[in-house]
Structure formats: C-alpha cells, structure tokens
Amino acid sequence: MHGRGPLTEPAITRLANATIWTSGPGGVLTNADLLVSAEGKILAVGHDVFSRVSVPREPVEIDATGLHITAGLIDAHNHSYILGSVNEATLPSTAMVRVADVVNSESLQIYEQLAGGLTTANLLHGSANPIGGQNAVVKLRWGAGPEEMLFAGAPGGIKFALGENVKQSNRTGANTRFPQSRMGVPVFMANRFTAAQQYLEAWRRFEAGQGPKPRRDLELEAIGEILRGERLVHCHSYRQDEILIFLRTMESFGVKVATLQHILEGYKVADEIAAHGAGASAFSDWWAYKYEVVDAIPYAGTIMHDRGVVVSFNSDSSDQARRLNLEAAKAVKYGGVGEAEALKFVTLNPAKQLGIGDRVGSLEPGKDADFVVWSGHPFAPATACLQTWIDGRKYFDRTVEEERAGRLRTERETLLAAAKKSAGGKKDEPGDEKKAEAARARFFQRALEHMRQHAYSCCEQHEALLLQP
Numbered sequence: 310m311h312g313r314g315p316l317t318e319p320a321i322t323r324l325a326n327a328t329i330w331t332s333g334p335g336g337v338l339t340n341a342d343l344l345v346s347a348e349g350k351i352l353a354v355g356h357d358v359f360s361r362v363s364v365p366r367e368p369v370e371i372d373a374t375g376l377h378i379t380a381g382l383i384d385a386h387n388h389s390y391i392l393g394s395v396n397e398a399t400l401p402s403t404a405m406v407r408v409a410d411v412v413n414s415e416s417l418q419i420y421e422q423l424a425g426g427l428t429t430a431n432l433l434h435g436s437a438n439p440i441g442g443q444n445a446v447v448k449l450r451w452g453a454g455p456e457e458m459l460f461a462g463a464p465g466g467i468k469f470a471l472g473e474n475v476k477q478s479n480r481t482g483a484n485t486r487f488p489q490s491r492m493g494v495p496v497f498m499a500n501r502f503t504a505a506q507q508y509l510e511a512w513r514r515f516e517a518g519q520g521p522k523p524r525r526d527l528e529l530e531a532i533g534e535i536l537r538g539e540r541l542v543h544c545h546s547y548r549q550d551e552i553l554i555f556l557r558t559m560e561s562f563g564v565k566v567a568t569l570q571h572i573l574e575g576y577k578v579a580d581e582i583a584a585h586g587a588g589a590s591a592f593s594d595w596w597a598y599k600y601e602v603v604d605a606i607p608y609a610g611t612i613m614h615d616r617g618v619v620v621s622f623n624s625d626s627s628d629q630a631r632r633l634n635l636e637a638a639k640a641v642k643y644g645g646v647g648e649a650e651a652l653k654f655v656t657l658n659p660a661k662q663l664g665i666g667d668r669v670g671s672l673e674p675g676k677d678a679d680f681v682v683w684s685g686h687p688f689a690p691a692t693a694c695l696q697t698w699i700d701g702r703k704y705f706d707r708t709v710e711e712e713r714a715g716r717l718r719t720e721r722e723t724l725l726a727a728a729k730k731s732a733g734g735k736k737d738e739p740g741d742e743k744k745a746e747a748a749r750a751r752f753f754q755r756a757l758e759h760m761r762q763h764a765y766s767c768c769e770q771h772e773a774l775l776l777q778p
C-alpha cells in the first residue's frame with residue numbers, strides 16, 4: 310500500500326526556534342531547539358544546544374519558528390487496531406489471553422491517530438470480566454508489522470474490571486456466569502489470587518526438588534506475574550465503594566494497582582487512591598452512558614491531581630484518541646491545573662502509569678525522540694498537528710497529506726476495478742444486479758481485518774454491541 314511507513318529515517322536533526330513543552334524539568338521553553346540523534350534519541354533541548362553536545366556532522370535543519378513542540382501523546386486506554394473482539398467474555402477470568410496476539414497493524418486508525426499527535430497507545434482488553442486479558446503497549450509505527458509495533462521493554466499489563474459490566478447487570482436473558490453481584494467480584498478475585506499463590510508455590514517446590522512438576526497454567530502464570538510485581542493491573546472502575554474494596558483486596562495480596570481506569574468517582578476517594586499509589590487514567594468529561602456513572606463531575610481529574618494521584622486522560626475511543634491534546638486542555642478549564650502540568654495528563658503521566666516514563670512522555674536528553682510539531686498552542690482548538698515523529702522518524706506530515714491521499718484514491722480505484730473483474734460482477738448490464746451484489750459481498754467478506762474498523766471501539770460501546778441480537 311502506498312503511503313505507509315516512515316517519511317524519514319533517523320538523522321541528526323535540529324528543530325529550531327520553537328516553543329517547546331518539555332513535560333520535564335525544563336518546563337516550557339521559548340525560541341528553543343530540539344536536537345535529535347541518528348539513533349532516534351533526544352540529544353538536547355533548549356538554547357545553544359551545540360554548546361552542550363557536539364555532533365559529528367551538520368544536522369538536518371527544520372525551522373520551527375512560531376510552532377510548538379510537545380512530547381508524543383500517550384493514550385493509556387485504547388482499543389483501536391485490535392483484530393476482532395476486544396472481549397474474551399466467556400469466563401470471569403481470561404488472564405491467559407493476549408491483545409499482543411491480535412494487533413492489527415494495517416488499521417487505518419493508526420494513521421488517523423498519528424495525525425492527532427498520538428505516538429504510544431495502551432491497547433487494552435475489554436471490561437466484560439473481572440479479570441480480563443493481557444494488554445499490549447504499542448508505538449504507532451505506521452507501516453510496521455504487529456511485532457514491530459510493540460513497545461519493547463514496556464512491562465506487561467492486564468485488564469481488570471468492576472461494576473455493571475462484570476456482573477452483567479445490563480444484559481438481557483439468562484446470566485449464569487459468576488459473579489452476578491458486587492459482593493461476588495472481590496471474592497472471585499481473591500479466589501484466583503489464592504490459586505495463583507498456590508501455583509507459584511508448587512513451582513517453587515518443584516524447582517527445589519521437593520515436588521512434582523506442575524502443569525503449566527497460563528491463567529495462573531499471568532496472575533502469578535501480578536503477585537510478583539511483574540505485571541501491571543489496569544482496572545476499569547467507577548464507584549467509590551467498588552474502588553475501595555478492590556484496592557483493599559489487592560493490598561491483602563501485596564499487589565499495587567498500576568491504574569484505575571475511567572475512575573469517575575475517584576474524586577471521592579482521591580486520598581485513598583494516592584495512599585495506595587495507583588494512577589488514575591480518567592475521562593475528562595465523559596459520562597451519562599449508564600447508571601453507575603451518574604455521579605461523575607468534570608473536576609475529578611483536577612481533584613485527584615491536587616491530592617497527589619498521577620492522573621492521565623485517556624480516549625477509550627478511536628475517535629477521541631485523535632484529540633487527546635484537547636482532552637488535556639479540559640484539566641485547565643475544570644479546576645485550573647497549570648497548562649504545562651495539564652499537558653502531562655497525555656504525555657508524562659500516562660507514560661509513568663505504563664511503566665515507560667524513563668523512555669517516553671517528556672522531551673529530555675536520552676529519551677526516545679517521540680514528539681509532535683503543532684501549528685500553535687497545543688490547547689488551542691484551531692491548532693493542527695503538523696508532524697508526528699517516533700524514534701526520530703517522521704511518520705506524519707500534514708504538508709504531504711494531500712498528495713498521499715491522492716495516491717491512495719488512485720490505488721483504491723485500481724483495486725476496485727480489479728476486484729470487480731475477478732468477482733465477475735457486471736453491474737452495468739441489466740438483470741445482473743443481484744449477481745454483482747453477491748460477488749461484491751463475497752469479495753469484501755475476505756477483508757475480515759477491516760470488518761470492525763467502523764464499529765465504535767471502547768469497553769462501554771462493545772458491551773452495548775454485545776447486547777444486540
């Protein structure tokens with residue numbers, strides 16, 4: 310396919326004279342430079358960059374006068390570019406399934422979100438069960454295969470969920486899957502964690518020559534990784550009572566929760582969340598889609614931030630993921646978080662929550678050269694994302710977009726003509742209409758990987774879709 314893949318390869322590059330939002334200790338710098346290495350890392354940020362680092366040859370110069378540069382945006386809750394269902398909803402614990410096995414590197418959503426400045430996404434399993442599947446943290450390396458999109462070195466994670474979805478409150482028909490009540494959810498989790506403790510112990514005994522070799526169990530292995538602090542828990546959650554009992558249940562197993570997702574009532578228990586040390590990966594101002602979210606307020610992010618919780622704003626939506634900069638701006642509007650601090654809600658804070666804060670999320674020497682060039686202030690509604698860079702490679706450039714789109718249009722027309730021919734459709738001849746329709750249906754049936762592209766992708770909506778007959 311034309312137009313996929315990076316537009317440049319890494320080279321020593323200087324973006325000069327920009328307003329740079331470092332999301333790091335440097336704060337916001339005006340008339341500053343960003344210097345990128347040929348290895349795709351940040352060499353220096355600020356003024357007089359060449360006085361601080363020497364480079365072996367002349368850099369590629371990009372005049373960024375009047376433009377703004379931020380770190381690449383990071384979405385801590387995203388279900389785009391997942392092939393097929395995001396929910397393996399058949400068991401209350403599906404800790405063994407892996408989103409990394411179904412990353413759809415051909416999804417156009419990658420490009421659409423790149424065009425909004427997104428560079429890293431946490432692809433999560435859905436919220437249908439208390440213990441869901443394993444997530445995949447990816448970089449939006451458009452044109453790369455699924456394995457190459459994975460964020461190498463990012464800690465493994467897993468989706469958990471509480472509330473209406475996991476007790477199947479909004480489903481019609483006979484529900485028999487345990488649990489069906491709020492009291493069932495923590496008990497179910499405690500049972501699986503106890504089983505995982507026994508599983509780890511059985512392996513320990515075997516390795517010490519004190520017992521038989523246990524049968525490998527991928528579910529308990531994943532939960533065992535949580536117990537050992539090697540797998541991050543990201544838990545879909547809304548109500549304060551459920552949040553509290555969940556944190557206490559995890560604490561009883563010595564587990565620290567990485568993020569509470571959505572966390573719309575988190576403002577009521579912000580101190581408890583801060584004391585536990587969990588991050589809040591929240592919606593800015595999205596609610597009223599079901600009963601358990603009735604108590605949401607737009608100040609929740611600010612309140613949790615003020616109470617010492619690491620807060621991010623996520624998309625949970627393929628569309629919203631294209632505008633995360635404007636989501637961050639809402640932390641300024643509701644509660645008056647400082648602009649530079651609010652930007653961290655979609656840069657450094659989600660990076661910390663995903664355990665990759667030492668690699669991405671801010672513009673600091675040594676970090677990955679993942680950044681966005683904006684036409685103006687990143688929170689201004691009229692601002693456009695001009696360029697998106699990952700690992701020192703430019704993957705999106707608004708100035709070449711028209712030409713790229715033209716090439717894709719031509720390619721599409723050629724492919725459609727070829728498809729029509731091979732499928733035997735003769736739409737133009739009277740009487741053959743039905744045959745042509747059937748032929749087209751047969752042809753497009755094969756394009757399975759694109760079947761769900763236009764389904765609205767998020768845990769909530771997926772739940773709703775599953776309810777459809």
Ligand SMILES: [Zn+2]
Pocket residue numbers: 435436545546570571768769
């Ligand atoms: Zn959710």
Ligand SMILES: [Zn+2]
Pocket residue numbers: 386388433435625767768769
């Ligand atoms: Zn979701």
